[in-house]
Amino acid sequence: MTIKPWREIAVPHQDVLKGTFQESEFAADISQVHQGKATPEYQDAAQFFARTYITEGMALLLDSVVKRLAGQGGDPVIQLQTAFGGGKTHTMLAVYHLAKGERPVGELAGVSTIIDAAGITELPKAKIAVIDGINFSVSEPKSHGAIACRTLWGELAWQLVGEEGYELVRAADESGTSPDKDTIITLLSQSAPCVILMDELVAYYRQFQEGRNYLAGTFETNMTFIQALTEGIKSVPKAIMLASLPDSHNAGEGRGQVVLAELENYFRRLHKIWKPVSKDEAFSIVRRRLFDRIDDPLSMEDVCRSFADFYVANKMELPNETQEGRYLDRMKQAYPIHPEIFDRLYEDWSTLTGFQRTRGVLQLMAQIVHRLWKDNNADLMIMPGNLPLYDSTVRNKCLDFLPQGWDPVIDQDIDGEHSRPAELERQPLFGKIQAGRRLTRTLFLGSAPGSAGKMIKGLDLTHILLGVAQPDQIIGHYKDGLKHLLDKLNYINHENSRFWFDITPNLRREMETRKQRFNEQDDVLPLLKDQINRTMAKSHLFAGIHIFTSSNDVPDDFGTGPRLVVLPLNAAFSKGASNTSFTAADAILRNRGDQPRQKQNRLIFLAPDYDVVSRLREHAKTFLAWKSIVSDIDSEKLVLDTIQVKQAKKHKDDADATLLRMVRDTYKWLICPSEEFVKGKPSVHWEAVSVSTAAQNLVQEIENKLREEEWLITEWSPVHLKRVLDQFYFKDEAKEIGALKVWQDFNCYLFLPRLVNSHVFEMAITQGVETEDFFGYAAGKDDNKYLGFAFGRNALVNIDPDALLIEKEAAHQYKELTKPKPLPEPEQKGGESGATGGDGKITPPVVPPTVTPPIPPAQSAKHQFYGTIDLDPIKAKMDFATIVDEVVQQFTARMGVDVEISVEIRARSKDGFDESVQRTIRENCHVLKFGNAEFD
Structure with a gap:
């Protein structure tokens, strides 16, 4: 059933339609009538009774x-x-x-x-x-x-x-x-x-x-x-x-x-x-004076019935009186004006000095009806939410009865194209029903007369909703809109489920002013660091969680687990755009301060969401502002009334909870680096996945996501270890590799698996050597002999500098070579237990003497080491640091060892080097004290 708007059912009098009425016409003057000087609607008896409702x-x-x-x-x-x-x-x-x-x-x-x-x-x-x-x-x-x-x-x-x-x-x-x-x-x-x-x-x-x-x-x-x-x-x-x-x-x-x-x-x-005159009779008085006729009584019945059904269906959200059958009668009696308008005018506005009950209502409603008709208002009834305060005539009529100071309230917080409620309506959900201004107009009508000197101020939520909601609308949208307005308006107040406007700015303006004091570096980031710490419960996998930490302060060690680096706000992640998060993460990945980072495969990153970062900044400043207000209240630097003190503390608590929730909504992107080989050279590749913001334990959710994506391995099969060994280590006739070397490589190189800790690596070796399907293991090696060799049996595995992993076939061959040879069986006479001689004595079996293998001569001690290596110019900086860690430090760590290092650089160009390049290199070599640096 299609319900008609009020303008298609009720027809106003011509003077109301045209706006030609004068306020004095609503002021009955018996002397003027007696002298024959009154306007026709008062002077002529027939017209007078036609517009008079006989109460x-x-x-x-x-x-x-x-x-x-x-x-x-x-x-x-x-x-x-x-x-x-x-x-x-x-x-x-x-x-x-x-x-x-x-x-x-x-x-x-x-x-x-x-x-x-x-x-x-x-x-x-x-x-x-x-x-x-x-x-x-x-x-x-x-x-x-x-x-x-x-x-x-x-x-x-x-x-x-x-x-x-x-x-x-x-x-x-x-x-x-x-x-x-x-x-x-x-x-x-x-x-x-x-x-x-x-x-x-x-x-x-x-x-x-x-x-x-x-x-x-x-x-x-x-x-x-x-x-x-x-x-x-x-x-x-x-x-x-x-x-x-x-x-x-x-x-x-x-x-x-x-x-x-x-x-x-x-x-x-x-x-x-x-x-x-009773209040309900005033409905009919006003309607008779303002409206000429009801053209379609059946449609009027349909509208009123639709409202009544809508109120019953949403009885938990609306005042109790709307559930009574009498309320339907009131709507019919007042139509096309909603009874809530009359209730507010007769109960609230009539208490104001100078506001005449019937005459004042008539004067105000005539202006409202004229403006709404002119604006082609298509609502079902004229409701409090329709009050056109953007119209200067309507506004001035209201302000005539109110104290000074309401102009900025209306301009900023209630009505007008540039008001804050109008800004809210730029969101499609609220704009479709004009939720912002309908709510503030309703609240103004119900609270402005009683904003001062009244024990119980304002309207409760049910009467606000009664003033705005129409059939087929979702009441929850208005409730959401009111929550948004509470966060934005400067003159709205809220206490004990009641809401009102006042000409005194609420604490929100003080809060907005204080927000400007805080900057990101000194105030916002420390606060957010603390908030993120609150969301991070104790981790079982990470060796450390580094929040807004510079690259120099993120350790470059093997540790007991990987490290989670939480990126700052200016390193936000955004899909389909050049990501500052990747750039910031890459800077920490490649370097620790001024030095190249070695253990790159130990880092995982958590980045903020680009679309939420700006709101997080604002929420952080809002919380800081409320916190400073409460602090000033406690220290008596700021003196407020009891209601405002309660509001300030509640706002602070709400802002704290909102900020914590916003942190969870913002820090949702896990970023992980890996390497792929392109034309034989490794290239860093970045991947990002989001973690659920609804999970209670953020760290646990991150750990679960890392396992799910296999970015962090907590259990590893020996078959995967064998594949890595065969691919990267057992080639070019290499048959063994140090276990510690492999584990250290796992920590360093992004193309290798990222294991949680060395225990996972040890378990994979332990399980692998229990069979002869994967590889062998040795605790050490003495010349050509493996010490603690294990292949096809249990072994106690340790990851130390002597431990070795042995290629499968080599381990098999070694096992065969080291099998003990079976002893020859001795010849026996007279049975297995010995022979009986002629004298009746038992002769024991002959046992061959044990042959002791010759002891190899001791090798002479080595007194010098010399080694050369060719480095890739692109990766020379990183590779040289690895050489220093893995080779040079082995010598320098021992007493009495002298180490000399020489660097030889050869560069060739078929086109020759220009003068600027030669000059630059000569100057740099001179500063670096090269012994020889010549071009030819």
Whole structure:
């Protein structure tokens, strides 16, 4: 079912559509109507009732009026007392048009029902007097031709009966003394049926100062007149008086309170208090005044039903009142305006000084509807989230009732194309539903009036969601949007699941200012190093974890395991781009400080993700800022209220948890180097894989990933060792190789397997020599004899300088050669146990003498060593360092050994060397103290 937007169902009045309405049109003025000067919607009875919703209180009052005018009972005096803007003047106008009878009752919407219910067949026309306290002065008379009325009783007599009526009270009017009760009864009887409408009495009576005499009399004489008038009306069956009194909050200070108390004393004995407009009735009042008609009632029902079903389906996210059937009725009554708008305006905004309940709501909503219609708003209903604060007229109307300082709040944190909520909507998820501004507008409407001096501030989450979410939308998107806004806005506050805006910046602005103090090198990197340490539990495989460590400080040793190097933020990994992570890792791989690195196959790298690094930097600075704020609070350098202190500490804890999570999200790329042979020369190749950011133990996850990728070998089969030996060592007729040499090569060369430690290597040898399928092992060698030889049997394997690995066939041949020869069996007579001689004695068997092999002559001691080697010019630097470690140090480590090293360099060029090259090389050779360096 397709649900129609409000603009296709409800049609505003033309003045609202065109924006031609004036705010004064919503301010009913009974004097203007009485003088025939009001606008048509107030002056013409038919138009007035067409735009008037007859509330329950108004219906009861009109019933009493028609009965009184028809002489069938009814209340003689009715006091209208309610809050500022409660609709009392509008009610007086309804009585005015009904009693005056200028239009047939059938043309007055809703009136026929009241008259029929009262049993009145024909309502007589009544004479009407309107006393508007604001329109009278105590010192200036009202002129009516030759007659000048000085007092209220003089004006009343003139309006009801004219000159004849004025003559009844002329003496009392000219002397400023109240007429007696009988005179008033005579006046009322001559004018009956009559209606007296007295508005703003307190405003008139406040003009009298105690003890002073005015043209209009004294305060006491005027109070006596009110007493006589109320008593006199009771005696005239078809006379009725309506008087409006403000509540005590709107009566003014001092004199106004005294006047109100006196008037209430007189009216209390005879009056009937009018029932004011209820909040739900105000829905219909506003809709009738702003909207001409509902074109499609069935579609309106569908919209309201869809909202009700949506609220039931999401009952855990929304206020309890939305689950009641009555809320559906409220939506129908208020449509196309959502009831939550009325709740906020009548409960919150009506508490503001100067905001009239019905009139203020009408003025604001007329501007809202006009702007939304002009902007082609296509929402299902007009909701708090639609409040167009970007419109200057709407904004100014709201700001009229609020203290100074809200302009920057609206500009930055609530509405407008360049506000922070608008920036949030650049994300497709939030932009599709305008989540940012809908949330902040709703929050503004519900919190701005109560941001100061209110014990319980703001809106709870359920009412915020009620103001923004529409059927078929995912409420969770708005909740996520609110979380984002809490991190970005400067004027939003949050405490105990309630949210509000205030003109005082929250701590976030202080935090944002402090963020600028911190730099990456001195503040961010040390913090992140500590955070990464927190994510790294104890490792069982790595000999060391080096976080943001320079190449000089990453050891170049065999160690007990490989080393994990955590790269800094500026060495981030990114797919499909030239990776700074590879460049940074390569620099550490090749060198340890200024020296070439030998044990390259011991290093593995962990790099940050390029797409997350910038956010990690920001989160780190955010945490540092909150930490400094809390530190200043604890040291009393920063004084805040209790709520702000709690917020600061919570923000710090949240920032800490977020930073730890961001570290896990950022450091996710394992980088491992290897070597491939290209045209016979090794070439470094880099590979990268990501580790799961959801794993609780980062180190364990890294270790698992290394095993999975076979970048780190924890168990190794002897068949793999045999393959490596055959490929790299047992060639060119070489039949044996030192076990320590192989293990050291495994640590150095990237084309060889990366074993976790020497134990894995020893186990592979141990398992290999148990059979004759792989290789042999010897603990050492003495001339041509292998010591501790093992091939096809168990052996105690040690990786030391004497241990040897022997090629399979060579080991087999050696084993055959060293098999002991079987001894010849001796000839025996008389049985195996010996022969019996003639004398009966047993002769033992003859055993051949043992032959002791000749001891080879001792070799003469060697006193000199001389060796030469050709080096690849490309790898000469690395190879020469290896020669020093493996050969030269064997001599220099022994006492009494003199070592001399000479380097011979020959370079040839078929094109010859130019002068610049020759000059450079000669200068360098001179500095390096070459003995001979010549070109020819």
